[in-house]
Amino acid sequence: MVQTDENPFDGTDEIFEAKQPLKKDSFDPETIFHRDEEISLYVNALQDVVVGHDPNNVFVYGPTGVGKTAATKWVRDKLLEKAEEQKVDLKILGPVNCRNYKSSYRLVSRLVNEFRDPDDELPKSGYSTDTVFEFLYEEIEGAGGNVLIILDEIDNIPPDARNDFLYDLPRAEASENAAIDEACIGLIGISNDLKFVDSLEPKVKSTLGEREIKFGPYDxxxxxxxxxxxxxxxxxxxxxxxxxxxxxxxxxxxxxxxxxxxxxxxxxxxxxxxxxxxxxxxxxxxxxxxxxxxxxxxxDSFDNDLTRQQALTYIATTLAIIEPEHDARTKRIYTLYSSIADAIDSDPRSERKLYEYLDQLSMQGFVRSEDHNQGRRGGRRFVYQVTDDPADIVNAVVKSDYQEALPNNVWTILEHYKQDEATSFEAPNPDDEAQQQIWKFT
Ligand SMILES: Nc1ncnc2c1ncn2[C@@H]1O[C@H](COP(=O)(O)OP(=O)(O)OP(=O)(O)O)[C@@H](O)[C@H]1O
Ligand SMILES: [Mg+2]
Missing domain, CATH: 1.10.8.60 (Helicase, Ruva Protein; domain 3)
Structure with a gap:
């Protein structure tokens, strides 16, 4: 029983001295460990700036959480320090995280505002995108010297900004009627999505990838x-x-x-x-x-990243994977999706919509599709996989707002799946009522 005359809060913390350094991306470490080689490539790529030559464009890539942003900030600070010592004109914008900018306008005006006084900042809307780009070129030209623009999570760059940033901007000084004459622009792009690199046109790839630095996972x-x-x-x-x-x-x-x-x-x-x-x-x-x-x-994803329909699609895909006798094909996923939508009183959307949700989940890295060629029968079919362990997903669903979407016997099925027995699991027996309940959603 809680003693009402006693305050249940504890005034001291014997465990943590400071929690903030452990929180997501809220702390810049003074030391960067085990990235000597990557940092030396970085320094080498940007060394030109310090002695007054034009900057290189740099592309940094590697999986999530391996120090790309942290090393970049560290190098940025050292570079600024050195440039000041050397009395070299250098302005560095960012890292600006592209994920936070939904439109080209927002992203470009954020960069323009880095040059401007607070009372002269661009409004959230009101100009054409072309105009804000002109403002950016004006600011860069006005600043003169070297201007480095660091775009983080560049795979999330607003689609309408792709060409402008990845192709036009790095060349702004080169073209004949160039908008930039007095300044030199260097672009640093950071990404954890290797598919993004492949998706770039060759001309963009060669510009951005002038210097490439790969960050691998830590051991x-x-x-x-x-x-x-x-x-x-x-x-x-x-x-x-x-x-x-x-x-x-x-x-x-x-x-x-x-x-x-x-x-x-x-x-x-x-x-x-x-x-x-x-x-x-x-x-x-x-x-x-x-x-x-x-x-x-x-x-956390259920709470913050996924819409309701995406969440149901994700759960349906997981169920389609663990259940016996079926592949997680779109038809089957749709059937399960419809039943769980019913089970939680949500209107199921059309099958065509489901394809969209699956695409979105795939882009966010929750599922991936494998293309199975049908061989002589022709045609292709997609079989889906989830990127996390289905058992962890089911455990998360239980704790989420979607727990009603799980069939009662999900644990039994999961056990069979985990023991790799899914295929030998008996199909529902038409005379056995309990078996009939399998994958019926009550
Ligand atoms: N070598 C390192 N030394 C010290 N801290 C590090 C190191 N590598 C990563 N960290 C810390 O780990 C966390 C994640 O690193 P960081 O943000 O740089 O990852 P990232 O590669 O940019 O990932 P993402 O692709 O998801 O943006 C940060 O708090 C960062 O400070
Ligand atoms: Mg990062």
Whole structure:
């Protein structure tokens, strides 16, 4: 029973010294670990700027959470420092995260505003896109010297800005009736989507990819050092037992070498310790954190990234994968989608709409389709896969607003699926009522 005369809040925190460094992208580390080679390529690509030559364009790519943005900011700061020392004119815009700009207008005006005083900033609308681009060229020309523009998550660049940024801008000084004469522009593009690179036209690829720097995933040893650094500033001294960092690092390396995931494990483990009233974070707390981390990430997507229809499509795809006797083909996914939409009192949309949802989920990396050629019978068919473990997805659905969308026997089916027995699982027996309930949604 809660004692009403006692305040249940705890005024002290024995575990965390500071939580902020563990939070998503809210902290710029002073040291960048294990990126010496990448940083030296970076420095080499931008060295020209320091001695007064034109900048190179740079393209940085690699999977999520491997230090692309962090290393870029670090290099940016060092470059600015050196340029000032050398008295070289240099203005660096960004990193600007393209994901936050839905239109070309917004993105370009954000860049223009980096040059302008607050009372002279461009309004949220009111000019044509061409005009704001002209403003940008004017500002760049006015600034003179070298101007570096860093576009982060450049695969999310608004489609109508693609050519302007990736092709026209880096060449603005080269063309005959050039808008830029006094200044030199360098573009730094960062992306975690390799398909984006492939999708670029050759002319754009060759401009942007003048210098390419690839960031690979970290291994467990590297992650130990990185996570150790964050642990030192985030936890009180002596709170972490010896196993915590190696365990978090090993788990993270096994997954995809994404530092953010490691940081989340540390935070979670610390929270479990605090909830237990423990004065140390133990191996057991860390294990518990790793067990829930995947589910939490998916749950987070249900809450923040997916629309209702996308979520239902995602759940239907997962069910189509784990159920016996069926491939996760669009027809089957649509049948399941319709039943679960009914089950949670949501109007199912048309089959054509479902294709759209699947495409959107695929673009966001939740599902992927495999193209199975039908051979002599001709035609192609798409079989869908989910990128996360179906068991984690089901666990997340249970905790989400969509729990009603799950059939009662989902756990039985999941067990068979996990033991790789899906195909030998007996098909519903027409005389057995319980079996008949399989994949009927009550
Ligand atoms: N080598 C490193 N040393 C110190 N901190 C690092 C290192 N690599 C990554 N981090 C930290 O890990 C987190 C994720 O890194 P970062 O944001 O640079 O990833 P990213 O490669 O840009 O990922 P995304 O493609 O998702 O944007 C950040 O908090 C960053 O500071
Ligand atoms: Mg980044």
């Amino acid at each position: 467990a040893n590297e992650l130990r050092d990185i996570l150790g650094y964050y642990a030192d500033i985030s936890f009180h001294g002596g709170v972490l037992t010896d196993d915590v960092i190696p365990l978090a690092a090993a788990f993270t390396a096994q997954e995809r070498g994404d530092v953010r995931q490691g940081l989340k494990i540390l935070e979670k483990a610390g929270e479990y310790a605090r909830m237990d009233g423990s004065s140390t974070v133990t191996e057991e707390h860390t294990r518990r954190a790793t067990e829930t981390i995947e589910t939490d990430e998916i749950l």
